[in-house]
Amino acid sequence: MTNVLALIETSSTGVIANTAPALIAAAAKLGTPVAVVATQPGAGDSLVEQLGMLGAQQVYIAESTQVGSLLVGPQLGALISATQALEPSAVVVANSIESRAAAGMFAARTRSGLLADVVDVKTDDGGAIIGVHSVFGGAYTVEATVSSAIAVITLRQGALDERAVEATPSVTTVSLDVESRTSAKIERVHAAGPDSGRPGLRGAVTVVSGGRGLGSKENFVLVEQLADALGGAVGASRAAVDAGYIEQGSQVGQTGITVSPQLYVALGISGAIQHRAGMQTAKTIVAINKDEDAPIFDVADFGIVGDVFTVVPQLIAAIGTRSN
Amino acid sequence: MKIIVLIKQVPDTEEERKLDTSTGLLDREAGDRIADEITERALEVALRHKDGNKGSEVVVLTMGPLPAKEALRKALSMGADSAVHVVDERLEGADMALTAAVLAAAAKRTGFDLIIAGNESTDGRGGVVPAMVAEHLGLPLLPSLNSVEITEVSVRGEAALDIGSLTVSAELPALMSVTEWAAEARFPNFKGIISAKRKHVETLSLADIDLDSAATTTTPVLTTSQRPARTAGKKIVDDGTAAQELAEFLADRNLL
Numbered sequence: 001m002t003n004v005l006a007l008i009e010t011s012s013t014g015v016i017a018n019t020a021p022a023l024i025a026a027a028a029k030l031g032t033p034v035a036v037v038a039t040q041p042g043a044g045d046s047l048v049e050q051l052g053m054l055g056a057q058q059v060y061i062a063e064s065t066q067v068g069s070l071l072v073g074p075q076l077g078a079l080i081s082a083t084q085a086l087e088p089s090a091v092v093v094a095n096s097i098e099s100r101a102a103a104g105m106f107a108a109r110t111r112s113g114l115l116a117d118v119v120d121v122k123t124d125d126g127g128a129i130i131g132v133h134s135v136f137g138g139a140y141t142v143e144a145t146v147s148s149a150i151a152v153i154t155l156r157q158g159a160l161d162e163r164a165v166e167a168t169p170s171v172t173t174v175s176l177d178v179e180s181r182t183s184a185k186i187e188r189v190h191a192a193g194p195d196s197g198r199p200g201l202r203g204a205v206t207v208v209s210g211g212r213g214l215g216s217k218e219n220f221v222l223v224e225q226l227a228d229a230l231g232g233a234v235g236a237s238r239a240a241v242d243a244g245y246i247e248q249g250s251q252v253g254q255t256g257i258t259v260s261p262q263l264y265v266a267l268g269i270s271g272a273i274q275h276r277a278g279m280q281t282a283k284t285i286v287a288i289n290k291d292e293d294a295p296i297f298d299v300a301d302f303g304i305v306g307d308v309f310t311v312v313p314q315l316i317a318a319i320g321t322r323s324n
Numbered sequence: 325m326k327i328i329v330l331i332k333q334v335p336d337t338e339e340e341r342k343l344d345t346s347t348g349l350l351d352r353e354a355g356d357r358i359a360d361e362i363t364e365r366a367l368e369v370a371l372r373h374k375d376g377n378k379g380s381e382v383v384v385l386t387m388g389p390l391p392a393k394e395a396l397r398k399a400l401s402m403g404a405d406s407a408v409h410v411v412d413e414r415l416e417g418a419d420m421a422l423t424a425a426v427l428a429a430a431a432k433r434t435g436f437d438l439i440i441a442g443n444e445s446t447d448g449r450g451g452v453v454p455a456m457v458a459e460h461l462g463l464p465l466l467p468s469l470n471s472v473e474i475t476e477v478s479v480r481g482e483a484a485l486d487i488g489s490l491t492v493s494a495e496l497p498a499l500m501s502v503t504e505w506a507a508e509a510r511f512p513n514f515k516g517i518i519s520a521k522r523k524h525v526e527t528l529s530l531a532d533i534d535l536d537s538a539a540t541t542t543t544p545v546l547t548t549s550q551r552p553a554r555t556a557g558k559k560i561v562d563d564g565t566a567a568q569e570l571a572e573f574l575a576d577r578n579l580l
Contacts, residue, residue, distance in 0.1 A: 012488060019486075071483070071492050072455075072465060095451070096486040097443075097468045104455025105465070107421060113542030114420055116450030130546065136341045136447075139553075142348060143546045154452065157486075184464045184498070187480070188491040202486070206579070230580075248504055249484075254337040254446050255361055255504065263579045274337050280554055284577060286570065292561070299554040302573050306562025314567030322571060322580055 055164020073183030137277025206232030213268020271296025362442030
């Protein structure tokens with residue numbers, strides 16, 4: 001089996017990001033999974049056991065004092081160093097902002113084909129690597145392959161549920177020389193804002209979104225209350241964002257965030273194409289809207305024609321009763 | 325300062341978008357094509373710098389078939405000074421790697437101090453082309469900036485990464501991509517629309533740009549299939565018991 005690199009993301013405090021399990025699982029589907037991580041000197045050893053539990057057969061630690069002060073460069077350097085040492089057939093990274101930047105630069109540097117935002121990976125009978133894409137809000141499935149020696153793959157967060165078998169990894173530690181001229185400098189890491197205790201939209205298992213039907217910013221709290229009752233993330237339609245009920249970063253849709261949760265609840269959302277394209281790959285869709293002709297009902301597994309201000313409080317109460 | 329803004333024409337997100345399942349290519353007849361909103365926001369970032377710094381120049385650059393010129397015209401009417409359009413039959417079906425190599429070669433030919441792109445297009449959503457262009461040109465990349473500060477010698481901004489928010493900076497020349505938070509795009513006014521007609525659109529073919537000989541499409545599409553449309557499930561009119569029924573539905577599916 002050929003080596004397949006999985007680029008592991010760590011937080012500024014050195015904690016392994018929650019994208020790691022799916023990345024290692026994807027790498028294991030294509031070959032021998034090697035976890036590649038850029039760390040400060042000496043900081044990698046504590047990650048090895050955890051990466052082994054996630055299925056990494058080898059951990060490649062690239063150490064540099066520039067980790068945390070240069071953006072993307074250390075991760076790119078780690079991938080290039082591991083590629084020279086291990087001749088992988090593929091490199092798998094999270095489709096996150098920093099990792100996909102490293103993947104794009106790596107692919108351009110090595111003249112490799114890049115399959116972006118895939119939801120699954122596999123090989124054909126001849127061993128060729130195939131990426132499965134979900135396009136235009138899940139309306140199409142596109143399978144593509146790579147004709148270059150290395151396939152570079154960015155994996156959509158939350159898309160792959162599989163997990164690799166636990167392993168006891170071998171460890172390689174190298175010292176990394178990062179090109180500082182071509183890397184942006186990290187001037188400051190901002191303290192996280194007040195923690196709402198809610199999961200982020202991307203990759204959330206449950207999403208509750210509100211639309212123009214909520215009527216006001218004050219009323220939008222109803223969406224948050226149901227999200228909290230379900231342990232979910234809060235989203236919104238573009239109309240709700242444009243009306244100022246909630247900030248732009250919560251927008252679900254083709255020009256906002258695309259979500260693919262187990263459960264999506266749409267409150268007071270009509271369901272324009274723009275919005276549906278951002279949520280219709282959810283496993284189960286629930287819609288509550290007083291307009292019985294709202295297009296959102298065409299994609300809902302359970303639709304209620306009714307007043308959100310009546311139905312939602314009753315639903316929250318019913319959920320509370322059940323969890324007691 | 326000379327700023328290049330990367331513009332992309334995409335299918336209108338307000339309409340149904342289609343792929344041709346036999347070729348895997350976009351069905352261009354299926355709906356309207358517009359300048360991607362995120363690239364208009366990237367242009368707005370450049371135009372704001374130009375507004376406050378006379379003598380700055382903003383060039384919009386796109387690669388795409390002939391009708392993509394409409395997106396450049398819109399950008400010119402918003403206030404860009406000139407446009408570059410790379411159009412060549414051999415680029416039909418170009419993947420991200422080839423697209424990035426072409427854009428980088430065209431940018432090099434045009435010259436720049438700063439390149440601004442949208443963080444990800446609404447059609448491909450890959451979000452990797454800006455990084456690939458930066459790598460081809462040996463530039464530092466400032467990805468997905470929510471806010472932008474441009475000086476004569478440097479760029480700085482806040483990048484909201486998935487694992488926390490950072491202030492990042494780089495000396496020019498550099499390449500930045502921006503998110504929808506960075507700027508709200510302006511509308512073209514009458515004067516802008518009239519003056520756009522007189523602005524120069526340079527049309528380049530592959531023969532005109534110094535393309536890396538290794539640049540080629542490396543990600544052939546194998547199959548394209550349409551997923552069956554979702555069908556409507558149960559729909560009830562609330563008579564006071566709907567919430568209870570919904571709670572039971574969710575419990576049955578282990579969603580509570």
